[in-house]
Amino acid sequence: MTEAILVDIVGDDSTGVISLAGMLRARGFVVRTFESGTAWLRYAADSKPSCLIIDVDQSGSSTGLELLQQMAVESLVVPSIVLSADADIRTALTAVELGASDFLEKPVKSDELIESIGVSIQKKSFELEIQTEVNQTERIYAKLSDRERTILKMVCDGVANKVIARRLELGLRTIESCRAQLLKSFEVRTWPELIARAARFQAYRASRPRIMQPKFLSRRDYGGVGEIHESMQNAANPSHS
Numbered sequence: 001m002t003e004a005i006l007v008d009i010v011g012d013d014s015t016g017v018i019s020l021a022g023m024l025r026a027r028g029f030v031v032r033t034f035e036s037g038t039a040w041l042r043y044a045a046d047s048k049p050s051c052l053i054i055d056v057d058q059s060g061s062s063t064g065l066e067l068l069q070q071m072a073v074e075s076l077v078v079p080s081i082v083l084s085a086d087a088d089i090r091t092a093l094t095a096v097e098l099g100a101s102d103f104l105e106k107p108v109k110s111d112e113l114i115e116s117i118g119v120s121i122q123k124k125s126f127e128l129e130i131q132t133e134v135n136q137t138e139r140i141y142a143k144l145s146d147r148e149r150t151i152l153k154m155v156c157d158g159v160a161n162k163v164i165a166r167r168l169e170l171g172l173r174t175i176e177s178c179r180a181q182l183l184k185s186f187e188v189r190t191w192p193e194l195i196a197r198a199a200r201f202q203a204y205r206a207s208r209p210r211i212m213q214p215k216f217l218s219r220r221d222y223g224g225v226g227e228i229h230e231s232m233q234n235a236a237n238p239s240h241s
């Protein structure tokens with residue numbers, strides 16, 4: 001590692017937290033510990049960690065979930081791993097819906113936790129990239145004219161230039177010029193790039209999906225979750241998403 005990874009642990013089981021912190025420090029991580037989510041929130045805004053580990057068994061399973069909820073309210077984007085000894089599937093799914101990157105059962109193996117930390121950091125970085133692109137796409141789309149929005153949708157629907165020109169009663173060169181301007185507006189070089197971007201935008205805005213599902217959701221005992229399949233027909237019409 002070229003830069004030390006800062007990991008915060010939130011939990012009121014002092015013995016368990018000390019043991020976990022010791023294990024991570026021995027593996028090269030910089031670790032801070034907090035007895036409660038409230039204590040952690042006082043430091044998080046000024047010094048966000050690379051990863052946060054939350055024990056939802058602390059004083060009742062709701063405490064850790066409330067921390068995740070508060071993080072969402074305050075827009076604190078931190079890769080978060082939830083630990084629990086006996087939480088049920090509802091608690092696990094709620095944690096993920098609130099933004100947790102992974103959910104691990106205690107006692108957790110050191111290699112499993114370290115792998116989860118790495119994956120969670122990578123996952124959150126990718127998710128932030130998608131969020132940035134979505135926000136940029138939304139700003140650009142809002143500035144398009146009605147004609148540009150209509151042509152954008154028709155192109156994404158696979159309608160040929162000649163057909164677009166005939167339906168809109170416009171010249172072919174006008175359609176070609178508008179298409180070129182759309183590529184310039186969205187800062188892409190080709191239409192496949194723009195269509196893919198529109199699809200990502202629509203899928204993200206439709207249901208705020210997890211960019212990558214936590215590993216536990218793919219285990220047989222949890223049953224798995226269905227994949228998201230979005231039609232391209234509305235990919236370029238985010239105002240109705």
